[in-house]
Amino acid sequence: MTDKPRGLTVKSVTASYGRRQVLSDVTFDVNEGELLAVLGPSGCGKTTLLRTIAGLHKIDSGLVALGHRTVANGNGTHISPERRHVGLVPQEGALFPHLNVARNISYGLHSRLGSRSSNIARPQRRETVDSLLELVGLPGIGHVKPAQLSGGQQQRVALARALAPSPQVVLLDEPFSALDAGLRATLRADVRTLLYERNMTSVLVTHDQDEALGMADRIVVMLGGKIAQIGTPEEVYHTPVSLEVGNFVGDSIIVEADATSSPEGWAHTPLGPVPLIGTHTTVGKVLIRPEQVDIAHAVADSEFTVTNVRFTGPATIVTVSDPTGTIRIRSLCPGDRQFIHGDKADVHVKSAVPFYPA
Numbered sequence: 001m002t003d004k005p006r007g008l009t010v011k012s013v014t015a016s017y018g019r020r021q022v023l024s025d026v027t028f029d030v031n032e033g034e035l036l037a038v039l040g041p042s043g044c045g046k047t048t049l050l051r052t053i054a055g056l057h058k059i060d061s062g063l064v065a066l067g068h069r070t071v072a073n074g075n076g077t078h079i080s081p082e083r084r085h086v087g088l089v090p091q092e093g094a095l096f097p098h099l100n101v102a103r104n105i106s107y108g109l110h111s112r113l114g115s116r117s118s119n120i121a122r123p124q125r126r127e128t129v130d131s132l133l134e135l136v137g138l139p140g141i142g143h144v145k146p147a148q149l150s151g152g153q154q155q156r157v158a159l160a161r162a163l164a165p166s167p168q169v170v171l172l173d174e175p176f177s178a179l180d181a182g183l184r185a186t187l188r189a190d191v192r193t194l195l196y197e198r199n200m201t202s203v204l205v206t207h208d209q210d211e212a213l214g215m216a217d218r219i220v221v222m223l224g225g226k227i228a229q230i231g232t233p234e235e236v237y238h239t240p241v242s243l244e245v246g247n248f249v250g251d252s253i254i255v256e257a258d259a260t261s262s263p264e265g266w267a268h269t270p271l272g273p274v275p276l277i278g279t280h281t282t283v284g285k286v287l288i289r290p291e292q293v294d295i296a297h298a299v300a301d302s303e304f305t306v307t308n309v310r311f312t313g314p315a316t317i318v319t320v321s322d323p324t325g326t327i328r329i330r331s332l333c334p335g336d337r338q339f340i341h342g343d344k345a346d347v348h349v350k351s352a353v354p355f356y357p358a
């Protein structure tokens with residue numbers, strides 16, 4: 001269990017809907033002030049996991065603790081959501097439409113204090129709401145109804161409401177999924193800064209790889225109700241524990257590799273010799289990231305042909321394929337287009353890649 005009073009422990013948690021188990025032996029800690037992303041495909045159990053931490057879904061076995069306080073275990077302990085001191089930022093549509101922004105936020109204060117909330121002096125409540133609106137970058141909009149706000153503004157208000165009772169942990173359930181790309185990027189950065197400045201312990205659930213890689217201190221990769229890997233964004237991106245994790249966490253090229261007869265630390269592949277992370281002596285597969293591949297105009301004849309060129313602004317994504325089209329390699333080339341469709345190309349993997357034995 002975490003020894004920090006504001007950390008979170010999830011230990012060997014299983015949870016079900018009826019007879020169907022959807023979380024299986026889930027274990028991780030979140031350190032005080034850390035943002036942990038739970039990344040996984042749709043249906044893998046991310047929301048259920050958040051709900052078990054928030055107290056909205058009972059666990060079958062295992063333990064959930066906030067700091068030193070066990071809030072759920074398999075022996076019948078189940079502290080109710082309002083007594084857990086957890087703030088939840090759900091997906092879109094979470095605000096009460098009939099209440100103005102200030103009342104939506106002060107609802108967060110009520111939920112912490114229950115019946116005692118009426119004892120808080122109105123000026124004090126107002127001061128708290130005003131400072132939270134300031135914090136999320138929306139000063140002076142307390143009188144406005146949610147319908148008058150943009151999606152991004154509504155999510156900022158939802159965050160203010162979650163932070164209102166000074167929770168021990170903030171849980172964010174795909175909070176940016178309904179926003180357009182530009183707004184999503186801005187809000188991700190703002191929320192990250194805000195949580196960091198408040199030293200908030202946070203769990204962010206997302207199926208968006210960029211979001212997890214860009215926001216989290218550590219990532220839990222969930223596949224099929226189980227944890228597949230826990231690590232820093234760099235670890236899960238560069239050294240995924242399996243091809244499945246690697247493929248899910250980012251754009252990847254997976255090719256056959258033979259390390260039985262190549263020099264130590266290298267494997268023969270259809271792309272030529274490829275450097276490996278670690279020493280291997282079997283056949284298997286390698287997982288290559290697009291930015292690890294250099295593509296150059298062929299000096300002699302090459303079996304690889306440029307089949308797609310896509311300019312993205314800061315870089316150009318070039319796809320080359322072998323004659324059968326079974327091997328397709330995307331490479332991230334900085335700068336403007338230097339290739340056109342049909343160019344012959346040489347392919348070179350420039351840094352060590354993970355190897356997975358067959």
Ligand SMILES: Nc1ncnc2c1ncn2[C@@H]1O[C@H](COP(=O)(O)OP(=O)(O)OP(=O)(O)O)[C@@H](O)[C@H]1O
Nearest residue numbers: 017018022040041042043044045046047048049207
């Ligand atoms: N109330 C429910 N009753 C029965 N089964 C449910 C219920 N809620 C979710 N499930 C099932 O449990 C599994 C996990 O669902 P969950 O919503 O936790 O996944 P998720 O990873 O959050 O998915 P998404 O990213 O699509 O929201 C899914 O197979 C889902 O169909």
